[in-house]
Amino acid sequence: MQPEAIRQQSGSGGQRYTKGMENAEIQIVSNEAGEPTAVIVPIGLWREIQSERETAYLLKSETMTQRLLAARQRRSGLSIEAVVEKLGI
Numbered sequence: 001m002q003p004e005a006i007r008q009q010s011g012s013g014g015q016r017y018t019k020g021m022e023n024a025e026i027q028i029v030s031n032e033a034g035e036p037t038a039v040i041v042p043i044g045l046w047r048e049i050q051s052e053r054e055t056a057y058l059l060k061s062e063t064m065t066q067r068l069l070a071a072r073q074r075r076s077g078l079s080i081e082a083v084v085e086k087l088g089i
Helices: 043-058 062-073 080-087
Strands: 005-010 025-030 036-040
Touching (some): 043 062
Antiparallel strands (some): 025 036
């Protein structure tokens, strides 16, 4: 049995990538028949994909959607310096 072949693909190839990942090196792993079986992506791209998936999951709930939108519009809050002082760290 031969090991699976790995081919590299640069760029978006028609896929939607997040900002800054248009030129990500993506490796497609194929089986002996040449059928794609897996994909290897840079960790930065993987983290962005995970983040988008989490956001999509949260947006499924109307309540959470409203909370996220309200938090996004919120302009008040504490600076990092104020938080550090308040926590004593």
